[in-house]
Amino acid sequence: MTTLEQWPEKVDSAWQEQMVVQYAPLIKYIASRLALRLPSHIALDDLISSGIIGLIDAIHKFDPSKNISFKTYAEFRIKGAILDELRSLDWIPRSVRKKSHLIENTYAELERTLGRPAEPEEVSSALGLELEEFYQLLDETKTVSLMELEGVWKAIRSNPDLPENELPEILQDETVRDPFLALHFSELQDIMIRAIDGLPDKEKLLVSLYYYEELTMKEIGQIMGYTESRISQLHTQAMYRLRSKLREYFQVGHD
Incomplete structure (x- = not known):
């Protein structure tokens, strides 16, 4: 290289x-x-x-x-x-985006009330759905959860208190020397660590294997003993939880 x-x-x-x-x-x-x-x-x-x-x-x-x-x-x-x-x-239907926002808001409200990660049964009940219907909804909105987590980061990057175009580059680089950037880097690392640490154990492991070990959903399923479809649903749940935590911390709204 x-x-x-x-x-x-x-x-x-x-x-x-x-x-x-x-x-x-x-x-x-x-x-x-x-x-x-x-x-x-x-x-x-x-x-x-x-x-x-x-x-x-x-x-x-x-x-x-x-x-x-x-x-x-x-x-x-x-x-x-x-x-x-x-x-x-703009290929994601407005109706799917609306469902995605509803799921995220439900996770946020439940977890604020409960003081812990909400179980799928609790989220599905709050949405007035059977558990299987809730899982189907996760499958339907999984792409939105990925796209809008990136959207949250994009909104955070537009924060005038952060150096323009610096945030993405410092998130994974330990060689940053600028003290101002290093301060933000340390703060953001702490926020992400706390957000990920607050995930249920299965979702925490999945995030580690997918984003840090860079395994595929199929490989993660083999390790965790779940189908690839179930791993995808767990990933979507984790993205909703992380999105709500990041929005809450940075006070970033929906598009």
């Missing part, structure tokens, strides 16, 4: 081409993981095309003086470009 010392003072077409070839597998990897959570009519090639745009944007905007690895920076730019393209398509 390219080191910070190798980065040129000025990016030319030859360097851009070299970097696109070098990071093409990363684009395909990110696009493929996102595609697993999307309807079948969303073409993987379209996601990859958007990812290439994100990578090129990253190549031209990357600043090696900030001591942030290019791979970390590129990952967020690639994923951001793909998600921006998905949002622009």
Whole structure:
């Protein structure tokens, strides 16, 4: 991989081409993981095309003086470009978004009242649904839960008290030297750790295996002894809980 010392003072077409070839597998990897959570009519090639745009944007905007690895920076730019393209398509029906917001609000209200993670039976009861109907609703809204968690982060990044465009890059990079950024990095890490730590044990394990170990839903199901479908439902539940916690902390509303 390219080191910070190798980065040129000025990016030319030859360097851009070299970097696109070098990071093409990363684009395909990110696009493929996102595609697993999307309807079948969303073409993987379209996601990859958007990812290439994100990578090129990253190549031209990357600043090696900030001591942030290019791979970390590129990952967020690639994923951001793909998600921006998905949002622009506006392919999620308004009725599904409404159901998603209802589920999230129900989780938030129940967990504030109970002082602990709400059980699926409690959420389904509060929604006036049978448990199986609730699980079907999770399946129906799983894509919204993924997209809108990213939307919460986008709203947080627009906070005027945070340095513009810095938050995504510092979230996973321990080499940040700027004291101001390091302070926000530490605070955000603490918020996320507390939010994840507040998840039920099964969801906490799932988040660790999916986002840190980067296993697939199928692989996680084999480890935890559940079907891939059930793992997907647990993931959606975890996303709703994390979304409500982040919205509450940062006072970010729905779009």
